[in-house]
Amino acid sequence: MTKILHRTIGTNLPKAVAGQGIYITDSEGRSYIDGSGGAAVSCLGHNHPEVLDAMKAQMGGISYAHTSFFTTDIAEQLAEQLVALAPEGLDYVYLVSGGSEAVEAALKMARQYYVEIGESRRRHIIARRQSYHGNTIGALATGGNAWRREQFKPILPETHHVSPCYAYRDMQACEAPETYAARLAAELEAKIVELGGDKVMAFVAEPVVGATLGAVGPVADYFKRIRKICDKYGILLILDEVMCGMGRIGTIFALEQEGIVPDLVTIAKGLGGGFQPIGAVLLSEKIYRAFAEGSGLFQHGHTYIGHPIAAAAASKVVEIIKRPEMMANVINMGDRLQAGLDAALGQSPYVGDIRGRGLFRGLEIVADKDTKQPFDPARKIHAKIKREAMQRGLICYPMGGTIDGKFGDHVLLAPPYIIQPDQIDMIVDRLAAAIKAAIET
Numbered sequence: 001m002t003k004i005l006h007r008t009i010g011t012n013l014p015k016a017v018a019g020q021g022i023y024i025t026d027s028e029g030r031s032y033i034d035g036s037g038g039a040a041v042s043c044l045g046h047n048h049p050e051v052l053d054a055m056k057a058q059m060g061g062i063s064y065a066h067t068s069f070f071t072t073d074i075a076e077q078l079a080e081q082l083v084a085l086a087p088e089g090l091d092y093v094y095l096v097s098g099g100s101e102a103v104e105a106a107l108k109m110a111r112q113y114y115v116e117i118g119e120s121r122r123r124h125i126i127a128r129r130q131s132y133h134g135n136t137i138g139a140l141a142t143g144g145n146a147w148r149r150e151q152f153k154p155i156l157p158e159t160h161h162v163s164p165c166y167a168y169r170d171m172q173a174c175e176a177p178e179t180y181a182a183r184l185a186a187e188l189e190a191k192i193v194e195l196g197g198d199k200v201m202a203f204v205a206e207p208v209v210g211a212t213l214g215a216v217g218p219v220a221d222y223f224k225r226i227r228k229i230c231d232k233y234g235i236l237l238i239l240d241e242v243m244c245g246m247g248r249i250g251t252i253f254a255l256e257q258e259g260i261v262p263d264l265v266t267i268a269k270g271l272g273g274g275f276q277p278i279g280a281v282l283l284s285e286k287i288y289r290a291f292a293e294g295s296g297l298f299q300h301g302h303t304y305i306g307h308p309i310a311a312a313a314a315s316k317v318v319e320i321i322k323r324p325e326m327m328a329n330v331i332n333m334g335d336r337l338q339a340g341l342d343a344a345l346g347q348s349p350y351v352g353d354i355r356g357r358g359l360f361r362g363l364e365i366v367a368d369k370d371t372k373q374p375f376d377p378a379r380k381i382h383a384k385i386k387r388e389a390m391q392r393g394l395i396c397y398p399m400g401g402t403i404d405g406k407f408g409d410h411v412l413l414a415p416p417y418i419i420q421p422d423q424i425d426m427i428v429d430r431l432a433a434a435i436k437a438a439i440e441t
Contacts, residue, residue: 014390019046022416022423024395032390033415035427036397040210040243040360040414043270044320051275051316058312067306075306078315082267082282085252085322089261090282094298095306099242099268100134102279103204106264107138108300110202110236113287116294119234122201126191128164130404132212133204133240142204145212146405160195162187164209165218168353168364169372169403177219185225189232197233202264207254210243211399214362214410215355217249223258236263236287242279243360246270247321247417250331250358257357263287273317276310321417330417333424334358337413340428348432350439359417364402365409365435374408375439377401382409384438394430411435 006013014026022045024032034042044051058074065072079093094109096102107125114122127133129144140149141156144164149156163170163184171180192200203226209216230237239262244254246267251257255265264287268279291298304310320326338354338361345351345363352366365385367375375381382398389396402408415427 021045021047022419030393032393032395033423033427033430034395035389035413035415035431036395037270037414037416038274038395039269039397040248040412041269041272041274043247043417044273044317045416045418046274048273048275048320050320051273051313054312054316055275055309058309062308064307064309066303067301072306072308072311074308074311074315078311078318081315081318082280085318086265086282087253087256087261089284090265091285092283092288094281094283095311096268096279096281097277097302097304097307097310098279099240099266100136100139101302101305102242102266102268102281103134103139103142103240104136105300106238106266106281106283107142107202107204109264109281109283109287109298110238112295112299113236113290114201116290119198121199124195124200125159125202125204126188126195126200127159127161127204128209129161130164130166130212130402131204131206131209131240132243133206134242143212145401147401150405160191162191164213164216165222166209166213166216167219168216168355171219178221181218181220181222181225184222185229188226189229192229192233192235197235200233200235202236202238203230204238204240206240206242206244207258208244208249208357208360210360211397211412213402214364214399214412215357215360216362217355217357218258223255223260227260227262238262238264238266240266242266242268243414246318247327247330248358248360248414249356250327250334252322252327270321271317272310272314275313275317276307277304278307278310278314326417329419330358333415333417333419333421334361336421336424337361337415337427340424341431344428344432345435348435350435356413359413359415359419361413363411363413363431363435365411365439374403377406381438382411385409385411385434388434388437389431392430392434394427394434396427396431396434 018025133143272278353364397412
């Protein structure tokens with residue numbers, strides 16, 4: 001009997017014993033295509049020799065040094081790499097151990113920034129409904145995932161939420177994308193005015209919403225409008241790229257495709273590729289200067305931040321994903337995945353929308369394609385799809401509560417960047433069969 005408190009108690013999980021490339025093998029010898037990279041983590045697949053060699057080399061030097069006493073060459077190198085790849089204006093890096101930690105750190109940076117510059121009245125955070133920013137208390141409060149938040153509401157700090165940019169369900173039939181973007185931007189501005197423009201400290205958003213909505217990207221000039229409103233009221237813009245960043249949608253940073261630069265951006269998952277736990281916050285010069293010329297410190301920290309072996313793994317991952325052929329493959333295989341899904345499932349009465357960018361694709365599952373009516377949540381269609389896919393040797397990432405935390409099902413795909421055409425086709429075939437079996441049997 002297991003002594004682990006598993007995510008779901010009483011389930012009989014297969015035991016993963018090996019990984020190679022895009023495949024995971026269990027203790028029974030079954031092989032699975034890792035079609036979601038776990039949770040969009042394993043961007044280079046499993047057991048990548050260059051990353052393993054980098055980690056081993058670092059182990060031969062220093063494996064741990066607390067950041068209140070030391071820095072290390074490898075942590076400094078990783079920071080230099082990230083700043084060099086980031087859009088101009090993101091000039092410094094704070095290393096952490098995962099996505100939730102990155103979001104918590106970014107929120108604290110935002111608050112401390114305003115304290116340092118004498119605007120301590122700013123305290124309100126605005127984010128979007130049906131978003132996800134992590135599972136620690138501050139990150140969970142910021143996120144708009146209704147199901148994850150529900151039982152913890154009494155202990156969550158105050159945050160405020162506006163509508164997501166969710167065109168499939170919320171853009172009106174007669175509404176142009178530009179008009180829809182303008183409407184959403186106006187909603188944000190109205191919320192800022194309601195709370196007090198001099199009392200809001202940050203707006204937080206995922207450039208492409210991941211686990212909660214299933215690869216939902218913005219329309220038209222949505223983020224340019226959001227950036228303009230934040231600037232108008234002196235509010236920091238925090239973009240959460242924990243799931244959609246580090247090459248996942250075909251550019252190293254997802255924000256590059258929106259033509260804006262935030263004040264803070266969080267990254268994790270693909271940063272370490274699953275080889276070690278790591279995350280980071282990239283911050284602007286003005287935030288760094290406020291700390292440096294004020295208190296002289298960032299009042300935050302964790303034991304394992306800047307971990308040398310994690311930094312070595314991430315440094316090699318970053319080196320590999322920035323190679324031109326890697327992002328080209330993400331784009332080309334992403335196009336193939338979209339085309340394959342359209343061909344296999346575009347006419348399915350149970351697939352309402354197929355969306356996403358690069359190797360970050362989502363399918364919204366519906367009971368009625370014409371009305372977009374979701375399935376009864378009691379049927380747990382997402383869980384059935386996951387089970388049917390696993391039986392066919394495919395790992396995908398289905399979730400429920402897509403629409404409001406209760407209704408709606410979707411499937412998220414985020415395969416490794418090294419994937420090849422025949423493997424894309426296998427994902428499509430296995431997923432199509434899994435969806436059919438889950439609904440019709």
